[in-house]
Amino acid sequence: MFDAILIANRGEIARRVMRTARALAVRTVAVYSDADAGALHVREADEAVRIGPPPPQESYLDGDAIIAAARATGAQAIHPGYGFLSESPEFADAVHKAGLVWIGPPSDAIAAVGEKVQARNLMAAAGVPVARGTSAPVGSVEQALDAAEEIGYPVMVKAAAGGGGIGMRVARDPGELRKAFETTSGQAERFFSSSAVLLEQYLPGARHVEVQIFGLADGRIIALGERDCSVQRRYQKVFEETPSPGVDDSLRERMLDAAVRAGERIGYRSAGTVECLVADGEFVFLEVNARLQVEHPVTELVTGIDLVAEQLRVAAGEPPGFDPDAVRGSGHAVELRIYAEDPVRFLPSPGRITAWRPPSGEGIRLDAGYAEGDEVTPFYDPLLAKLCAWGPERATALDRAAQAAETFVIDGPKTNLAFHRELLADPGLRSGDYDTGIIERMRG
């Protein structure tokens, strides 16, 4: 195992990775921007290095500064967390070239799925079902209109290099498509440095279900069950659960098989996620997230596998800490993403945290990036904490989560805790019969 690793991230995920590193007796090096100089992940690390001013481009996205920090501190490997540089094949290569170990998938596997059109084509060739859509990037409104005629409305317009729910629009007719194309390609250029977009059939009433995969050192791909991520606002997840109440055993088996094939096709190693849409008992491939996923804790709670520990082991060339032939899920787990945003319109709400009293209880796990007195700045995403609950069956997990959301106190920034209390009492959510339209329906 490594003596020391650098965590190229901030907030809850930096702390999450450090927790496992400490358990494995690995020294932790944090990096931080000026906005995070006093942040929890900095205070807890064995060592911390300033890498630049608050804007991400000048700090958490500055690969050279991060590699220099690793060298200066003797870190042997870099864990990228999620977001920022986690899905940059160039950064993964630069880490290797610097003589350091990249705790993540091979750079060519990241590159193979980073561009969504190419990823779709690859998956179709591997026999994974894909939604009707464009097989080449769309560069003009005219091309988009032609493609939509062929696919059929409604269509989803997406940034081809996108992620995190940014750069996505639904268009129900040619008028909406013209607008959606302009907005999406503009955002794509700004956020992902590529204006290319793709069009896909939009499936109203679908569920968003993803499969956790893990690629072992010997090349085997293991599927570790699915997660239902249908509760979304602005195409960003708010609540996740495993197992999915909308997936039966036969569908699950087919989805897990397809996810393994997808991973094999691209020579995947380490933790990754294959995202799909499920409608009418069938599924189609959406994209591969070539990194640790935000909602990985629910999988850990039901499988008992520490995914970060496994990432460290496979990166260090060690055998897995679990038996790949005996993976078994037990019980049910849910995750509530606690965001600094108002609970009605979901608009960002930065500010100083004047009170922070986290919940506890049987089956409760909290991954938090903040504590009382910390400042939530406008520079980064609004995730304050992930509140997870496990139970032997779904109803217990939901009850425990509801109880914890009831007692969690955060003063200062507005938070979506009130929304979660509402969600956990919603009959659609409680019944398990819900889809990606659930928030719109609650707010309608």
Added chain:
Amino acid sequence: MAKEILADMAANVWRVLVSKGDVVAVGDTLVILESMKMEIPIDADAAGTVVSVNVQEGGAVQEGDVIAEIE
């Protein structure tokens, strides 16, 4: 009497789309704020002439700050 357009959250100023003297209609976007990886367009809620723009691209606003005034 000038109508003040207020920031309803702390944010960074990404784009300023109008200048003093511009004539705007209800719903025209004056400024685009950015906070926590989200773009937040600030639209005119009254028609008229922009008499002041109090923010700059790259700057920051606090909740309650006056972004612009329309008369």
